[in-house]
Amino acid sequence: MKFLFASDSFKGTLSSEEIIGLLDDAAQKVFPGCETKGVPVADGGEGTVDAVVAATGGSLRTISVHGPLMEKAEASYGVFHSDSAVIEMAAASGLPMVPVPLRNPLNTTTLGTGELIADALDEGYRKLSIAIGGSATNDGGMGAMRALGVRFLDREGNELEGVGADLVRVADIDISGLNPAVAEAEITVMCDVNNPLTGPDGATNTFGKQKGGTPEILAQLEEGMVNYANVIREKLGVDVDRIPGAGAAGGLGAALCVFLHANLKSGIETVLDLIEFDDLLEGVDLVVTGEGRIDWQSAFGKVPSGIGLRCKRKGIPAVAIVGGMGDGAEKIYDFGVESVVPTINGAMDIQEALDRANELYANAAERTFRLIRAGMSVRA
Numbered sequence: 001m002k003f004l005f006a007s008d009s010f011k012g013t014l015s016s017e018e019i020i021g022l023l024d025d026a027a028q029k030v031f032p033g034c035e036t037k038g039v040p041v042a043d044g045g046e047g048t049v050d051a052v053v054a055a056t057g058g059s060l061r062t063i064s065v066h067g068p069l070m071e072k073a074e075a076s077y078g079v080f081h082s083d084s085a086v087i088e089m090a091a092a093s094g095l096p097m098v099p100v101p102l103r104n105p106l107n108t109t110t111l112g113t114g115e116l117i118a119d120a121l122d123e124g125y126r127k128l129s130i131a132i133g134g135s136a137t138n139d140g141g142m143g144a145m146r147a148l149g150v151r152f153l154d155r156e157g158n159e160l161e162g163v164g165a166d167l168v169r170v171a172d173i174d175i176s177g178l179n180p181a182v183a184e185a186e187i188t189v190m191c192d193v194n195n196p197l198t199g200p201d202g203a204t205n206t207f208g209k210q211k212g213g214t215p216e217i218l219a220q221l222e223e224g225m226v227n228y229a230n231v232i233r234e235k236l237g238v239d240v241d242r243i244p245g246a247g248a249a250g251g252l253g254a255a256l257c258v259f260l261h262a263n264l265k266s267g268i269e270t271v272l273d274l275i276e277f278d279d280l281l282e283g284v285d286l287v288v289t290g291e292g293r294i295d296w297q298s299a300f301g302k303v304p305s306g307i308g309l310r311c312k313r314k315g316i317p318a319v320a321i322v323g324g325m326g327d328g329a330e331k332i333y334d335f336g337v338e339s340v341v342p343t344i345n346g347a348m349d350i351q352e353a354l355d356r357a358n359e360l361y362a363n364a365a366e367r368t369f370r371l372i373r374a375g376m377s378v379r380a
Helices: 016-030 048-056 111-122 142-147 164-169 180-184 203-207 215-236 248-260 267-274 303-314 329-335 350-355 357-377
Strands: 002-005 035-038 059-066 072-080 084-088 127-131 151-153 172-174 186-190 263-265 286-289 318-322 337-342
Touching: 002 016, 016 035, 016 048, 016 357, 048 059, 048 072, 048 084, 048 127, 048 267, 059 111, 072 111, 084 111, 111 127, 111 142, 111 180, 127 267, 142 151, 142 248, 164 215, 172 215, 186 248, 186 267, 203 215, 203 248, 215 248, 248 263, 263 267, 267 303, 286 303, 286 357, 303 318, 303 329, 303 337, 318 357, 329 337, 337 357, 350 357
Parallel strands: 002 035, 002 286, 084 127, 127 186, 186 263, 286 318, 318 337
Antiparallel strands: 059 072, 072 084, 151 172
16 A cells, blocks of 8 residues: 655644654554655745755745835755745744734735845745735835835836835836846745726735735725826836736735736645655555645635645545534545544543644544545445
């Protein structure tokens, strides 16, 4: 028997690496001498850089950047295969970096994310994958583009800083100083939303509140975002609102597409391609995946659905071990996952489940492999 273990982390309790170890122990107990291989996986959100670096044998590069409030901060990105880099915008422009009382998307910037991209290009990396979840920003990506040489100007020709409040002041865009390495780069953006830049479903109205936006702030930001979109259309000839996903990460999706000619792609699909997951499936009899909680959302760009579909194409069964199940969890069966095994094995509150995560997962893993062994003996 050959097993492949490819689970997302259980946020706050078990890392992907710890899960791999628990699965290996359980598999060897039930199938002594079996062949196992584990690979950390993430869906383009938190943990993506760590998962890709671990799976590819890459390394982290840490630099000094500007955080969301222009504060000095340290941020890391991953490098691998000599020409590739993977970046999480949350490392430099993430919401947790802004104290709750200071959260106001008029004042935040993606400058630090742009500094990570610029550093990767300056270091010679030409295949960039950028995860854009978890942002504290609503600046249309102006901050990030400033770090790459784009200038956003007001009516008097003064360069703008690139925070949310500047959107309404943009009158002209100068791309003559854009980092020339951009023309040589292949840039993929991990994005699992289709929101436009403006309107009821746009960046501001969909995501602004969670970043500290009051109704008054959101109204100001939306006015600015409409102005920003109009200037891009007038000066660059691009109707940015026709780009699905332009509203992701407070409009960073728009900037990456317009100025860097990036391609938007599902986060889990990007990660699976980066770690060459299809090659790992060769000769595998069963894949075990999972995540902390599985529900109807898991069918849309989460680790179990991404893994399950890849397995389905190869005719390899996959099962998921999860912390808990919510409404619509059964939808995952349409995505190549044959069964779901929860780790919870009795009545307990959430805190007890978190405290006992290691023990509960080990128990669920053994139950899973015992069921597999029993199924192998069932006569058709």
